Amino acid sequence: MLAAPINPSDLNRIEGVYPVRPPLPAAVAGYEGVGQVHALGPAVDSDYLSPGDWVIPSPPSFGTWQTYVVKPAAAWHRVRSDVPPQYAATVTVNPLTALRMLGDFVNLSPGDTLVQNGATSIVGQCIIQLAKLHGLHTINIIRDRPGWEEAKDKLKQLGADEVFTQSQLDSIKNVKSLLGALPEPALGLNCVGGNAASVIMKFLRQSGxxxxxxxxxxxxxxxxxxxxIFKDLSLRGxxxxxxxxxxxxxxxxxxxDYLLSLVHEGKLKYEMELTPFSDFRLALDKALGKHGSRPKQVLSF
Amino acid sequence: MLAAPINPSDLNRIEGVYPVRPPLPAAVAGYEGVGQVHALGPAVDSDYLSPGDWVIPSPPSFGTWQTYVVKPAAAWHRVRSDVPPQYAATVTVNPLTALRMLGDFVNLSPGDTLVQNGATSIVGQCIIQLAKLHGLHTINIIRDRPGWEEAKDKLKQLGADEVFTQSQLDSIKNVKSLLGALPEPALGLNCVGGNAASVIMKFLRQSGxxxxxxxxxxxxxxxxxxxxIFKDLSLRGxxxxxxxxxxxxxxxxxxxDYLLSLVHEGKLKYEMELTPFSDFRLALDKALGKHGSRPKQVLSF
Structure with missing residues (x-):
């Protein structure tokens, strides 16, 4: 593989807390990544794949944390190679999650609002940019931590309409007074739980x-x-x-392909911590929290 | 009115905890009931209503706790008078709630299972009987209290497949082991909250x-x-x-009309505490908890 990310969900899989577990003892971790075609089997149509092509496993599958992977041709999806490899390596899980959630639950029209917590996550950053591209407004909730003002500025630059820290919202009786001219949100996205989910529900409109x-x-x-009963909220997963x-x-x-075209046009970007593959073990230790707190995502290439 | 119930929701309205409040100071409480037509205005079509007809306010509206009510003819729905008046008086809120909830959320087929708590409530009793009529199985959860075995027998006689007390379920690690040959429930109905809602969710099948x-x-x-995320449950109201x-x-x-036809055929019944209208004040005090614990429902006529 050219590059493969260490996602929080990879760590959850390694820890065994995901309900889907790869078969042991021969399992290789890593659920997404981008590779370059090294060689084709004799039966592979050369129109479908050629050596040098960039490919991602699609649907994603275990085993991207290795140098060489052999799979049937149909398991690979050729992607454009004129984008940074870290985007091709990470497009399948987080940006796709963001895109699906914008479309699968509520029929949103331009001008509508959504509210999300964990807005600095990669999914959160993608939500902001994809929402903006579709004419949707976003209310974003971030954690209280050193540097939150800088994080707020970054999210605003991505297109966020409003950014609040959890404690700013905890201190306000009627969070809807913060909406200003924005319509009440029809959709809320929660990746945190607890109070951070409760505040999402306070923002939501009737039948949200x-x-x-x-x-x-x-x-x-x-x-x-x-x-x-009275607000008629629906909760989904x-x-x-x-x-x-x-x-x-x-x-x-x-x-x-759509998401990578947005990356190519400079309309979709997100921050990752990049590490050479040679330092993969260090990056994994860091991701597992052995050297301080867990980062959101580390990408090795 | 011939008869009008004191529903828990009437008490909530009087207490002001319902989001819809009747205009004061001239408000009369009572949200459902059955009356007998006393006289018609000159413009009322005599095919539509005749003196002596049994009528219910439909849609339900405030003011059934009074002897005489004057409303436009269109506000009344003529119902059959060959059923006990306590059923005509109470068909609009609880049995209708039960019927809607069976149809509005999950596409259930004969043989499917649903699980509910608060099964001894009037809605709960209606759910059991309506489910049975549609070939559906019911898992029923009731409170731990003196006389629960008698309550269980009554629900079984109404058609309940299984009846458990909350504490019986709290003591079991895998509640699904109690399902026996029944399919995992696709629909859960919760009127209690807290642990009694959690146990409903444990019973539910994937994507329930x-x-x-x-x-x-x-x-x-x-x-x-x-x-x-993993069980894909949906929560609605x-x-x-x-x-x-x-x-x-x-x-x-x-x-x-359908529900009252079931009552007429003996296929739908539920228990109410009956009180003469002359004792209405006593019944209301009792319902408000001024003489011991609140009963589920009291009907005055």
């Missing part, structure tokens, strides 16, 4: 939907009876791997 | 839906991140009054 796709605080979602399982290989490849 | 229509424990619903607001008057009258 909150989609949970992560639980970084490790706290559950708590919702009052009246939010169900999203997991890319389940969506992929339902025979969406072609559709996902079309979306990956 | 829990609908909250009450919160008798006054505790919120708490759900883990993994239940959203139901409130009859909101459904009614969306221009469903004709449909609700058809359903009311």
């Amino acid at each position: 939907t909150m989609v949970t796709y992560g639980g970084m605080s490790k706290k559950p979602v708590t919702i009052s009876t009246s939010s169900f 999203f997991w890319l791997q389940k969506w992929m399982n339902s025979d969406k290989a072609e559709e996902s490849r079309t979306m990956i | 839906t829990m609908v909250t229509y009450g919160g008798m424990s006054k505790k919120p619903v708490t759900i883990s991140t993994s239940s959203f 139901f409130w009859l009054q909101k459904w009614m607001n969306s221009d469903k008057a004709e449909e609700s009258r058809t359903m009311i």
Whole structure:
């Protein structure tokens, strides 16, 4: 492989907390990445793949954390090679999750608003930019931590309409007073749980939907009876791997091409910590928290 | 009116905890009931209503706790008078809620299972009987209290497949082992909240839906991140009054006729505490908890 990311979900798989586990003892970790075609088997149509092509495993599959991978040709999707490799390596999980969640739950029209927590995550950054491209407004909630003002500025530069820290919202009785001229959000995206999910629900409009796709605080979602009965909120979940399982290989490849075209045009970008493959072990130790706190994502290439 | 119930929701309205409040100071409480036509205005078509007819306010509206009510003819729905008046008086809120919830959220087929808590409530009793009529199985959860074995027997007689007390379920690690030959439930109905909602979610199958229509424990619903992401549960809410607001008057009258035909055929029954109208004040005090614990429902006639 040319490059492969260390995603938080990779670590969860290694820790065994994901419900899908690769067969042991021969498992190789790593769920996405970009490779370059080294050689073709004799039966592979040379129109489909050629040596030198950039390819990603699509649907994603275990084993990208290795130098050489042999798979049937159909398991690879050729992608454009005029984008930075770190984007081709990471387009399948986080940007695709962002794109699906914008389309799969609520019928949003230009001018509508959505609210999300964990907005500095890669999914969060993609949500902001994809929403902006579709004429949608975003209310973004970030953690209270040193440097939050810098993080806020970065998200604003990506197109965020509003950015608040959790404690700014905790201190306000009626968070909707912060909406200004923006319509009340119809969609909320939650990757944190706990209070950070509760504040999403406070922002949502009557009959709004909150989609949970992560639980970084490790706290559950708590919702009052009246939010169900009188406010008519719907709570759903999203997991890319389940969506992929339902025979969406072609559709996902079309979306990956779309996302990489946005990257090429400079309309989609996100921050990663880059590490040479030779330092992969160090990067993995760091990702596992052996050297301080866990970063969001590390990419080795 | 011939008869009008004291529903828990009437008490909530009087207490002011419902989001919809009747205009004061001239408000009369009572949201459903059956009356007998006393006299018609000169413009009323005598094919539509005649003196002596039994009528219910449809859609339901405030003011059934009074002896005489004057409303436009179109506000009344003539119902059959060959059923006990307590059923005509109570068909609009609880049985209709049960019927809607069976149809509005999950596409259930004969042989499917649903799970509910608060199964001894009138909605719960209606769910059991309506489910049975549609070939659906029910798992029913009731409170731990003196007489629970008798309550279990009564629900079984109504058609319940399984009846468990909350503590029986709390003591079991894998509640699904209790399903026996029944399929995992696709639909859960929650009117309690707290642990009683959590156990509903444990029973639900992958991608199942829990609908909250009450919160008798006054505790919120708490759900883990993994239940959203990996189990793909959906959480929804139901409130009859909101459904009614969306221009469903004709449909609700058809359903009311259907429900009263089931009552007439002996296929739908539920227990109420009956009190003469002359003792209405006593019944109301009792319902408000001034003489011991609150009963589920009291009907005065």
